[in-house]
Amino acid sequence: QQQVKQSPQSLIVQKGGIPIINCAYENTAFDYFPWYQQFPGKGPALLIAIRPDVSEKKEGRFTISFNKSAKQFSLHIMDSQPGDSATYFCAASPEGSARQLTFGSGTQLTVLP
Amino acid sequence: DAGITQSPRHKVTETGTPVTLRCHQTENHRYMYWYRQDPGHGLRLIHYSYGVKDTDKGEVSDGYSVSRSKTEDFLLTLESATSSQTSVYFCAIARGLETQYFGPGTRLLVL
Numbered sequence: 001q002q003q004v005k006q007s008p009q010s011l012i013v014q015k016g017g018i019p020i021i022n023c024a025y026e027n028t029a030f031d032y033f034p035w036y037q038q039f040p041g042k043g044p045a046l047l048i049a050i051r052p053d054v055s056e057k058k059e060g061r062f063t064i065s066f067n068k069s070a071k072q073f074s075l076h077i078m079d080s081q082p083g084d085s086a087t088y089f090c091a092a093s094p095e096g097s098a099r100q101l102t103f104g105s106g107t108q109l110t111v112l113p
Numbered sequence: 114d115a116g117i118t119q120s121p122r123h124k125v126t127e128t129g130t131p132v133t134l135r136c137h138q139t140e141n142h143r144y145m146y147w148y149r150q151d152p153g154h155g156l157r158l159i160h161y162s163y164g165v166k167d168t169d170k171g172e173v174s175d176g177y178s179v180s181r182s183k184t185e186d187f188l189l190t191l192e193s194a195t196s197s198q199t200s201v202y203f204c205a206i207a208r209g210l211e212t213q214y215f216g217p218g219t220r221l222l223v224l
Contacts, residue, residue: 006155032211043203043215044156089155099144099211100171103155 003027004092006104013080014112021075021107023090028071030092032099035064035075038087038106047088048075080111116140117216119204125222132191134219136204138184144207145187146171147179149200150218156203162187194223 005024013019023033034049050057050064050073057064061078077084090104116139126132136145144163148156148171158171160179168179176198178190191198204216 004155034212036215041218043217046212046214049212093211099207099213100158100161101146101156101213102172103157105153105155 003102004090004104006090006107008107009105010108010110012110012112015081017080017111019077019080019084019109019111021088021090021109022072023074023092023104024070024072025092025102026071027092027094027102029094030102031095032093033064033066033073034091034101035062036089036091036103038089044089077109080109082111082113085109085111117204117206117214119202119216119219121219122217123220125224126194127224128195129193132194132221132223134189134202134204134221136187136189136216138187138206140206140208141184142206142208143184145181146205146207146213147177147187147189148203148205148215149173149198150203151200159189159202194221196223199223 003026011019035047036044037047038044048059048062050066052068063076066073088107091101093099093101118137120135146161147159150156157173159177162168162181180188202219205213207213
């Protein structure tokens with residue numbers, strides 16, 4: 001059972017565009033929502049994370065929007081660049097001693113020059 | 114760089130053979146994790162450890178075992194490798210309990 005559903009599977013935008021990646025979760029015990037960026041041949045790298053007590057968080061060109069009532073959160077990349085081309089994963093974890101992350105299936109983003 | 118190394122980085126093996134993957138950290142973190150990554154599935158947790166000799170199962174633990182005899186090393190063993198275990202395996206550590214950082218991965222091909 002997939003507890004975090006991510007869409008779209010792939011996304012192509014022009015340089016300067018604003019790609020948006022969406023995730024929806026089912027487990028109401030989730031209280032930590034990170035986004036990871038992965039380049040080919042590398043491990044995932046933490047990009048930005050949010051907790052449900054805020055509706056938006058910005059770090060540089062990356063913004064997370066969070067809708068607790070809808071159980072949805074999304075990643076927006078402002079002024080996207082070809083260097084942002086990567087696979088993006090959303091994840092979620094419940095409060096607890098081990099912080100087990102449940103990942104979405106990933107979105108392959110291509111930013112055209 | 115989270116101070117995580119994985120070895121080997123690439124391995125080809127045959128069905129039925131045992132395989133051990135090693136994760137080594139240099140920062141003395143308590144929590145360590147093993148994930149597998151497959152197309153269409155994201156990353157799925159195999160096992161995790163919350164201290165020396167303290168381990169627990171994740172979502173896809175069948176066919177895998179782990180051991181942690183030292184804080185810095187977390188081993189993943191496939192007792193008898195199967196083709197369905199062909200995957201990319203990532204180790205991760207948790208800083209401050211919440212934030213997980215991943216190693217470079219091990220590509221395993223089981224023929």
